[in-house]
Amino acid sequence: GRRQGGDMPRVELISKAGCHLCDDALEVVSRVCRDLGVDWVVLYIEDNPGLAALYFEAVPVVRIDGRGHAQFRVDEPRLRAALAPA
Numbered sequence: 001g002r003r004q005g006g007d008m009p010r011v012e013l014i015s016k017a018g019c020h021l022c023d024d025a026l027e028v029v030s031r032v033c034r035d036l037g038v039d040w041v042v043l044y045i046e047d048n049p050g051l052a053a054l055y056f057e058a059v060p061v062v063r064i065d066g067r068g069h070a071q072f073r074v075d076e077p078r079l080r081a082a083l084a085p086a
Contacts, residue, residue: 008039008066009038009039009040009041010038010039010040010064010065010083011029011033011038011039011040011041011062011063011064011083012040012041012042012043012062012063012066013025013026013029013040013041013042013043013060013061013062014043014045014051014055014059014060014061014062014063015042015043015044015045015059015060016044016045016046016056016059017044017046019059019060021059021060021072021073022059022060024060024073024074025060025062025070025073025074026042026060028074028076028079029062029074029079031076032076032079032080032083033083035080036080036083036084038083045059058071058072060072060074062074062079064082064083069082
């Protein structure tokens with residue numbers, strides 16, 4: 001579906017420094033989004049108290065269009081399917 005505003009990246013990876021699972025998630029998210037031409041962004045909880053309050057013990061978290069998609073481990077086929085054109 002179309003997203004409102006159009007400027008928001010479709011995929012957000014919520015991460016923190018020194019997190020090995022976050023590094024793994026970054027690899028998957030960057031590859032999938034590059035392949036599919038999808039905008040994405042990394043948000044670090046260190047820079048965002050609101051995200052830190054929500055996700056401190058839960059990173060990495062992947063959100064698509066603002067909705068939770070994955071936590072801790074990102075399944076590449078599942079992410080590709082979620083982002084594939086309808």
